[in-house]
Amino acid sequence: MGALALTGAVPSQAAEPWGLEDLFARFARIPNSNARFTETREVGMLTAPLESSGTLTYRRPDFLEKRTLQPQPEGLRLEGDRLTLTQADGMSRILSVSAMPEIQTYVESIRATLRGDVPTIMRFYEVDLEGSLQDWRMRLTPRAEEARKTVQRIVIAGRDATIRRIEVLQADGDRSIMTIQPDPA
Template identity: 45%
Template sequence: MTLRRRRLGMLLATCAAFGPARRAAAAESLRLEELMARFAAIPERRASFRETRTFAALDQPLESTGTLLYRRPAYLEKDTDWPQRERLVVDGMRLTETLGDAPPRVLDLGSRPEVATLVEAIRGPLSGDLDALRRVFDVRLAGAWGDWTLDLLPRAEAARLLRSVRLDGAGTVVRRFLLTQPNGDAQQMLIAPAA
């Protein structure tokens, strides 16, 4: 095969990958209701994460890695494997936390609305439940299908716990969560779909 044919083949492959249909999909305007409906249609998500927490009281950020699992309608599991094992499971209104080999601690989210707000900041968008999100947050979406940003700005009581929540994604894939507290402490989670 000649060099010219190889270049032509590579050019055709590139054009196919980034052809008019793909460019149009990336440029199409995205509506909040449409994004939430597509999220609601996904029965289960698995992903890996790298989390960085910054605190005003600490000089260095705290980092961790692990896996996430979301299953409709209200199951969320966060398994941290580094630097120490930790497992958080939210099933409906029940949160179970297990640190290393210690016995699990169980918390009823109905009795701890501040913790429930933090849980819903993550679980709410994944469930696609826009009505539930709007009860706690002003919800704003910017961008197009191939690259969007969802901002959750807390209302009333929730504003004591959170300054903002930002999700960045593409299509139905969430790539980043950023939770910022009123004192400036922040939790950023970079997410990659599980292999």
């Protein structure tokens, strides 16, 4: 899943505490958000990166949707445990997230962050948070050996309670970088 991120930043004060719990408490106050994304995938077997763009939607507590508009329409919708993938030709496939630990680990990197769910993020990842509330970077390393066979690390960066960038480094060396901009609507 190429991830979601959203806007809806909560005003901050310079003297406020800073740490994972503080950052996630800000995310927990956001009921929904929308954003636009641009994603670049570097795949070892290809000579040029793959680029796509579209929209992202989040609704508390567990709805995520990634709608790719370019280069062709595709969709990824997560509702609870159900992941629906829709291809350009309109064909859909429904999967159970919990039945696929490598997908669940990836899904929870985004969903737990947007929900502000510290226990879940800590269950799936070793977390290293650095920076400040106005320019933070969270490095996630999967705890489960099975997940590490697919994803080496995920780095989520943002400002306040807004995710601006998600980088996924796969175990095979492939990489994706998603840049996220708040939807002006």
